[in-house]
Amino acid sequence: MEIDSLSGLAAEIVAALTAITDPEIGGNIVELGLIYDVAVDADGTARIVMTTTSRGCPAASFLQQAVQDAVEAVAGVSAAAVELTYEPRWTPDLIRSGVFPIAARH
Structure with a gap:
C-alpha cells in the first residue's frame, strides 16, 4: 500500500493510526510499516x-485492539474490520525511509 497516495477517509484513518506506538520498537505503527492496507467501503466500513x-509478538492483541479503537473513532467510519496477517513477513526494510533511526541501521 502506498500510504502517501491515500485520500479522503482512508487518509484520515492513516493519520489516526500514527498515534499508535509499537511498544516493542517505539515508533508509530504507520512509520514502522505495520499497516499493509486501508480501504473504506461505501457504507463507511x-x-x-x-x-x-514478529509472529509471536506479545503486543499483537493490544495493537489490533488499538487499531480497531482508533479507526472506529474517526468521523465517517461506521465500523472497522482489522485483519492481522504475517504475509508478507515484516522486516525493517518496511520502515519508512528517513523517519525512524532503526531504518538507518539495516
Missing part, C-alpha cells in the same frame, strides 16, 4: 490489514 514485527 473501514478494512485494515496489519502485521506486527
